[in-house]
Amino acid sequence: MSQADILAGLAAILEEVAGVDPADVTADKTFIDDLDVDSLSMVEVVVAAEEKFGVKIPDEDVKTLKTVGDAVSYIQRAGVAA
Amino acid sequence: MTASPRQVVVTGLGATTPLGGDVPSTWEGLLSGRSGARRLTEDWVEQLPVHIAAPLAVEPPLGRVEARTLDRSQQMALVAAREAWADAGTPDVDAERLAVCVASGIGGVQTLLQQHDVLRERGPRRVSPHVVPMLMPNGPASTVGLAFGAKAGVHAPVSACASGSEAIALALDIIRAGRADIVIAGGTEAAIAALPIAGFAQMQALSRRNDAPETASRPFDKGRDGFVLGEGAAIVVLESAEHAQARGARVHGILAGAGISSDAYHVAATDPTGAGAARAVRAALRSASLEADDVIHINAHATSTPTGDVAESVGLRLALGDALDSIAVTSTKSMTGHLLGAAGALEAVVTLLSLRERVVPATRNLDALDDEIALDVVRIDNRKLGAGAGLSNSFGFGGHDVCLAFTV
Structure with a gap:
């Protein structure tokens, strides 16, 4: 799956879970400070991303995903590994 | 005011x-x-x-x-x-x-x-x-x-x-x-x-x-x-x-006092003597520096259960004596149903509006007053109210009795 597809998929999840405008979802944005996604909603984003992209994102890895770009790269790598 | x-x-x-x-x-x-x-x-x-x-x-x-x-x-x-x-x-x-x-x-x-x-x-x-x-x-x-x-x-x-x-x-x-x-x-x-x-x-x-x-x-x-x-x-x-x-706020009325008691009788059953309810009513009057004769209106807890409504009537008589005969009583729950943990708050609002607007909404569905209810319950038509204090009762499973006193 391309980075653009993953980015678009994450944007849809963020809109559903936290009401984030998809236009604001770019690789450089941080989830918490830039997109105002709190720690509880971040759990929902992760679970929805696992389902959408068919990957596993262990809890200990979630805290390394600071920016949207971090998550896109992680999901792309995890998708290749799977 | x-x-x-x-x-x-x-x-x-x-x-x-x-x-x-x-x-x-x-x-x-x-x-x-x-x-x-x-x-x-x-x-x-x-x-x-x-x-x-x-x-x-x-x-x-x-x-x-x-x-x-x-x-x-x-x-x-x-x-x-x-x-x-x-x-x-x-x-x-x-x-x-x-x-x-x-x-x-x-x-x-x-x-x-x-x-x-x-x-x-x-x-x-x-x-x-x-x-x-x-x-x-x-x-x-x-x-x-x-x-x-x-x-x-x-x-x-x-x-x-x-x-x-x-x-x-x-x-x-x-x-x-x-x-x-x-x-x-x-x-x-x-x-x-x-x-x-x-x-x-x-x-x-x-x-x-x-x-x-x-x-x-x-x-x-x-x-x-x-x-x-x-x-x-x-x-x-x-x-x-x-x-x-x-800040020059518009004032709807005064929360003059509140009384709280507990039945120590049963976790869910109503104490038929109404003693706990009466203690809450008396405590509310004391808290508000009011006498029984100052009360013109009571918004009753009155949920429509066979035993609860009678016990409330008994408790009010215990607390207020003959003064109860000239107090207009109503039940908001006849129209809203029982909002459980929101009921007392809604009825506080309604009590205050009744005092401020000087009208008591009639209790709905009261076709024949139970012989055991010794209250002047407002029914059929809303009733005009004079000036005075109003009480709002709330009782809860667990033996909780709360009475709020309002004036305007």
Whole structure:
């Protein structure tokens, strides 16, 4: 799956879970400070991303995903590994 | 209206109820004697012995994202609190002098049940990370506290069907003790779901007039057979008179006093001697520096259960004696059903409006007064009221008795 597809998929999840405008979802944005996604909603984003992209994102890895770009790269790598 | 600086005044009212999405529409519904009860149409209803309830008239007008992390009880509390805050003129108050007392009898039971289904059907990874803040009984108080930035304390007294009144009584104490200038206080309940209905039905507490929902809630009537479960929220903005006067606030009336007692009789059954209720009424009068003769109106707890309504009548006689004969009594629940932890807060709002507008809404469905009820219950037509004090009673499973005293 391309980075653009993953980015678009994450944007849809963020809109559903936290009401984030998809236009604001770019690789450089941080989830918490830039997109105002709190720690509880971040759990929902992760679970929805696992389902959408068919990957596993262990809890200990979630805290390394600071920016949207971090998550896109992680999901792309995890998708290749799977 | 003259209030001394140390008194506690009501400067804002808000509600969302089975009769309307705000206070004006709810009050209009009460004055016109409407019933909020109806037959439920959800699939889960058929298995139950009770098919009726009094749901909200207007679904909470919140945005999708705002609503999805709030239990229905929190949504309703937020809607009522926003109305009350706007009604109070969006007070300019030091956040460290603003407190919240918002109660729920049961808490986020719909979220609890829905997420239990998710756990069983889809596993723990699918359980919402919002489930704990949505089901905790202090969730609605927290929601309201966050919405208005209250930093003087957020409280959620839990006492079943007395919760809303107890929240207002606690708010009175907080302001009298000087711990806050303004308290946003009230109650909320969203328990129209299969499990609570089944449980209340097993207690023989609910009316089974499934074919005539609008006549099912009939407090004080010979033919009453239990209460109708309602849902909703009601919130008042309470303020020290000094603070209200300083900002030139419009004052609806005075929360003159509150009395709290406990039965120490049975976890769910009503004490037939009415002693606990009488102690709460006497305590409220003392707290308000009022005499029995000052009281012109009582908004009764009166849920429409066979034993509860009689015990309240007995308790009121015990507390007020012959003065009771010239007091106009009514039951809001005849029209709204029983809002459990929100009931006392809604009835506080209604008591205050009755005193301010000088009219008591008639008790609906009271065709034949039970011979054991020795009260002057307002029925058929609304009744004009003179000037004086009003009481609002609330009792709850667990043996909780709360009485609030208002003047205008």
